[in-house]
Structures are given as C-alpha cells and as structure tokens.
Amino acid sequence: xxxxxxxxxxxxxxxxxxxxxxxxxxxxxxxxxxxxxxxxxxxxxxxxxxxxxxxxxxxxxxxxxxxxxxxxxxxxxxxxxxxxxxxxxxxxxxxxxxxxxxxxxxxxxxxxxxxxxxxxxxxxxxxxxxxxxxxxxxxxxxxxxxxxxxxxxxxxxxxxxxxxxxxxxxxxxxxxxxxxxxxxxxxxxxxxxxxxxxxxxxxxxxxxxxx
Numbered sequence: 001x002x003x004x005x006x007x008x009x010x011x012x013x014x015x016x017x018x019x020x021x022x023x024x025x026x027x028x029x030x031x032x033x034x035x036x037x038x039x040x041x042x043x044x045x046x047x048x049x050x051x052x053x054x055x056x057x058x059x060x061x062x063x064x065x066x067x068x069x070x071x072x073x074x075x076x077x078x079x080x081x082x083x084x085x086x087x088x089x090x091x092x093x094x095x096x097x098x099x100x101x102x103x104x105x106x107x108x109x110x111x112x113x114x115x116x117x118x119x120x121x122x123x124x125x126x127x128x129x130x131x132x133x134x135x136x137x138x139x140x141x142x143x144x145x146x147x148x149x150x151x152x153x154x155x156x157x158x159x160x161x162x163x164x165x166x167x168x169x170x171x172x173x174x175x176x177x178x179x180x181x182x183x184x185x186x187x188x189x190x191x192x193x194x195x196x197x198x199x200x201x202x203x204x205x206x207x208x209x210x211x
Contacts, residue, residue, distance in 0.1 A: 003070040006104065013186065015152035015202045020171045025204070027144040029109055030077070030102040031055055033137050038094035039078075044134070048101045049076065051134040054125070056103045058117045067108055074104040079143075079182040100182075102143075114140040145181060150204040156196040160203065167205060181206030 007013040012025045031052055035044040056073045064070040079100040082093070118135065125132045149167060153160050164183070172179055186202035 005072045017152045025145040029107045032141045047134040076187045077102045153201045177207040
C-alpha cells in the first residue's frame, strides 16, 4: 500500500515565496492542543509536540490496519494569537503568544479511532516510564478556515515579521479584505534538522471580503 500525501494533493498546502495567494481552505480534521508562551522556551510547547507526534503515528498505523487508509504523517502546524497582534510583526513579544499546535490527520480518523489511539499511546508511554503531560489535552477537531491568504516564508521564524506586516497592512486592505480568525503557520521543514535560513513555512491568514 502506497501512503497518500495530502501536501502534494491539497491546494491548502501549496504556496510560493514572494506571492500572496487568495484561496478557499476546506474543513480539515486535526489533532489539536492549546497552550501559551514563548515557543522557544515554554515547557508546554515542547510537551504539546511530544504528545502530538506519537499520537499521529499511532493513528497512521491504526488507520492502515483497520481502514486500509495509509496517509503520511503531516507536518506540525500552529494557530497563533496575542492580545496585541503587533507582537507578531514588530515587537515579536513571544511571551504573550497564545497557540494551538496541530497535525492534520484527515476525516477518516473518527472519534472512536482517536480515543483508542490516545489509550494506546498512554499505555505505551507508561510501560516505558515516560511522561506525556499534554496527551490528555489533545483533542480531535475540525477547522473550517474558508477564505484565506497565504504565502511561503523561507528563512528563520524571527524573519517572518516583515512578511506578515506586508500581508496585514498592504495586501489584505488593497484587495478589499479584512482579517478574521487566527494566524496559521504550517512547518514544512523539521527545525531540528534544517538550517534556519532554509526553513520553509506556509503563513496563512483567514480573511473575509468587505467590498
């Protein structure tokens, strides 16, 4: 069985550097966990990542065995928000950031399959003497973003500010749009194995038309 890769087939995972594109993102099913704080230092951030990946791989193998559906494990994604959105573009005050980390799993992952996978991961981690404090907080959810603007950022995360400022201050208003929802990032690169200047991140902003 050949694993399908939604990154290659879904328009929502296509983006080009230097180009802002308006698109319609369909409802997608994710593993989700909420948190707050600087993603470089907050223990909750690392706990969330540590819970999401084993659950995503467990669901991959269970889906293949039980449903005949084999899908690659998708990249980490994040929804981001802050009381003052300027903290994303100018000040980059990460201590105020609120986030939801996610991995897209597809709508073949039913609530029953999800619950069983959580039990499996919990049992395996307990047997190994490992702690996954965020596992109980992971949920299965559907995100319906609808109309969005997105682009591809190549480089360090801290260099996203000017791109986001152009998106917020120029492209959105010039195209008769206004922002809604939460800033969305899709991490196409593994930052543990990729040089900062080569990191590839899709930056997405849900919008609505005003004209």
